[in-house]
Amino acid sequence: MPLSLYLLAVAVFAMGTSEFMLAGLLPAIAPDLDVTVGAAGTLTSAFAIGLVVGAPLTAVLARALPGRWSLLGSLLLFTAAHAAGAVAPDLPVLLATRVVAALAYAGFLAVALTTAAALVPADRKGRALAVLLSGTTAATVAGVPAGAALGSALGWRAVFWAVAALCLPAALGILTGVPARRTPQDAAERPAVRAEFAQLRNPRLMAVMLLAALVNAATFAGFTYLAPVVTGTAGLEESWVPVVLVLFGAGSFTGVTAAGRLSDRHPGPVLATGGALLLLGWPALALLAHRPAALLALVFVQGALSFAVGSTLVTRVLYEAAAAPTLAGACATAALNLGAATGPLAAATTLDTPAGDLGPFWLSTLLALSALLLAAPLHPALRGTGRTDAPG
Template sequence: MPLPLYLLAVAVCAMGTSEFMLAGLVPDIASDLGITVGTAGTLTSAFATGMVVGAPLVAALARTWPRRSSLLGFILAFAAAHVVGAGTTSFPVLVACRVVAALANAGFLAVALTTAAALVPADRKGRALAVLLSGTTVATVAGVPGGALLGTWLGWRATFWAVAVCCLPAALGVLKGIPAGRATAAAGGPPLRAELARLKTPRLLLAMLLGALVNAATFASFTFLAPVVTDTAGLGELWISVALVLFGAGSFVGVTVAGRLSDRRPAQVLAVGGPMLLVGWPALAVLADRPVALLLLVFVQGALSFALGSTLITRVLYEAAGAPTMAGAYATAALNVGAAVGPLVAATTLGHTTGNLGPLWASGLLVAVALLVAFPLRTVITTAPPADAIR
């Protein structure tokens, strides 16, 4: 894999830390701003909503912009949003900062996905995506738990400041690794109208829907994992970071394995990973009061969630091959529709008899819906990449 791809992954790691870090900060934010945990959890949905809206919008605007300038501008805007968020005492302002950060993140990721696909042969998109997403998994292994520890010791605002600082080496990586002057849109490529028309393709819509459902299940539980660790399992606050590390380590294993299989063997990943993921969320809910079982299953669910999710997003990139500058936006939108919907669904379960375990049951339900949709259409989603995707 080319070096610029790994430099893009560094930037994705910085941004992924921000996207995932709320899983360890929700209780602290709620207490500091005088809101409920469920309300604080909607910050994740606000971020994801900004990603959903921003990915296609910003990608369309940036089609003719130089890639390096676009990526650098998005990183700096992302850092600025965190500086403002770190200093505010208003929840609405914090929500607005998360939306602005999400728009910048969406633009960056949409351009980065398109750039990554262009850096490798057409039949290795899955491997390129795995490298790029490894930045996200490193964020969950190191950045997010580190942010949780920092939040425990110094408060959640310190974590926002830390993310802003971490954007600086990411910006330097883009400056050093991405050639200047090259536009996002390839010369002679299809017009925007033709790229948007790809959204009418049933295969693309199916891949996006399944990717969104699986990611919704992931974020439904991940966003509210902290109360499960401290209240249900009875562990101390520092164990939140341990659980996040285990989830991140599992996600790294899952995306790495899937990256080697998703180009040519998506059927095997989905056939094995789907049912296991479905069983895993209810099992985690039932065994959450047993610390050893909880931590083990957090690792397993991280691996399965990212293996399945990254495989489905790879299918989005293949099915959107006729939209070379918008494919990354479609993949980003699919991921973040799930990231927006998942916490909202999970938040509705917190006031019921299931208590802190409600999000885990909600995740199982979302995966079940995905499998029910996928099963009768499994030959469509798991067939070899279209011919135009691998030429």
């Protein structure tokens, strides 16, 4: 794999830390801004909505720019949004900074996904995607727990400052590792925007995107509200929250790494096995969360399964949208974050039900079941057959 791909992963690490860090900060943000934990949870959805809206928009706007400058501009805007978020006086202002940061992240990730796929041979997209997404999983392993620990020690605002600082070396990596310009041949071979949008009307592509959204909605519905479960249902001290986040991150890293080796040629078994186990894992979490040992083990397993299935579905989106190189990464980004936006919003409504802190896990169960039901008629697309551009 080329060095530039790993440098992109460094930037994704910084942005992924921000995307996931609120799972460990909500208990601190809510009282500081004088809102409920459920209201603070809308910060996660606001970020995801910005990604859904921003991915196709920024991908088209960045079309005329070399990849280096599109990526660098997006990263610097992301940095500025976090500096503003660190001094936000109330929830509406913080929500606005999250939306701006998400728009910047959307532009970055949409271009980065397409760039990663273009840096490797056509039959290695899955492995390239695994390297890029390793930045996200590394964020859940190291960045998010470190953010939770920093938030406990110095307050949640210090975490926002830390993310802003973390973006600066990533920007240097983009300047030194990503090619400065496209070749004339690249521009000539790129199809018109109208033609790319026409490719996106493929019903099979739309269905695979919906499936990816459902799986990610289940992931974020459960993940966003892990901290209250740890300190409430499980009865653990607040210092255990970073530990649980590390376990989820370690699981996600394991899952995306394993899927990267299988998703190009054997996506069907990954999705069938992983999807079935996900469906079993979410209710198991709800039923056993009061037992700390079971909670810790299941958080790791669900992290691995969620990211293995999710990254494999993103690979399928990239294959299905191969004829739309500008918007392929945007499609994958939008699909993931449509789920990331709706999952926490829906999960917040379960917190005031008799299920309490465990309500999000039961919602994740319903979302995983919906995904499995949708996957059945999509079997040919999910196993990688029926397209000449997809391997095996």
